Amino acid sequence: MARTINIAEQYTRFPGGRYPQDGDGNGTDFRIRFLLPVLEQHEQATVILDGAAGYPSSFLDEAFAGLVRNHGYSKDEVLAAFKFVADEPSFRPFVGLIAKYVREAKVPEGRVAVQ
Secondary structure (H helix, E strand, C coil): CEEEEEHHHHHCCCCCCCCHHHCCCCHHHHHHHHHHHHHHCCCEEEEECCCCCCCCHHHHHHHHHHHHHCCCCCHHHHHHHEEEECCCHHHHHHHHHHHHHHHHCCCCCCCCCCC
16 A cells, blocks of 8 residues: 655655754654655655755755665665655755665665665
């Protein structure tokens, strides 16, 4: 069953920062609460990017590429699990940025991808 994750409506209109110490709306919290369950349950989700104030690179990298770096999912698994929707023209570049961050994520030595 596919889920829908509307960041602005379900999480925050003001995403920002990488870590919890960066404040509310950080990428780590979003990854753990919204993205990780999708992969753990072998589901897919549509992620709606519209409606937020914007997306700092630190938030996007930590949220999405963090699934590769911190949880050991493969880049292909992450990219296949999420479909990104950006109807507002100003949000469309974020779709490509997310894919770029995931593709460039480095898996720490000694960690293998989840099967």
